Amino acid sequence: MQGLPADQQQQLMQAIEQMQVRDSLRMYNTLVERCFKDCVESFRRKDLDATEEKCVQSCCSKFMKHSARVGIRFGELSSEAETQMQQMMAGQQAGGGK
């Protein structure tokens, strides 16, 4: 992104923001579906009982912590890969071709 002029950078920032909103909504729906599937089994009553409610809370908590941890690892793996790529390209330029 650094290579782009200012107005394009802004365009890109807006696109990123839109993507984030869309992705938050998508995550919300995914999480609801997942926790419903994992926690709700019986339909003898129309209200969630205490067990189901606690299960859903735990499910949400676990998923969000999991997602955060994967996010950290993803970032590390990403920047590691980028560093390797840069080293490789620097090596190619210095060595004068493949």
Place this chain on the structure above:
Amino acid sequence: MAQQGGQDPAAAIEMAKQEMDYRVALFNAMVSSCYEKCIDKRYKDGELSVGENSCIDRCSSKYWQVTGIVGQMLGSQGGMH
């Protein structure tokens, strides 16, 4: 990724967006797959255990490596367009 100076600006933005879409999709797939593989669904509490944490770390690493291998294989089969 690429840094071509004289490139058409619309194309550059489009490429950046596609790169972002790809990375977001990759991240979501990684979260989803590692959740299935690592997390105990009994939900005894809202915390991740030590075992689950280790599993998540290793799963992320392996997922990334698989991404690399698949990329290589697809590349050598004559392009990904």
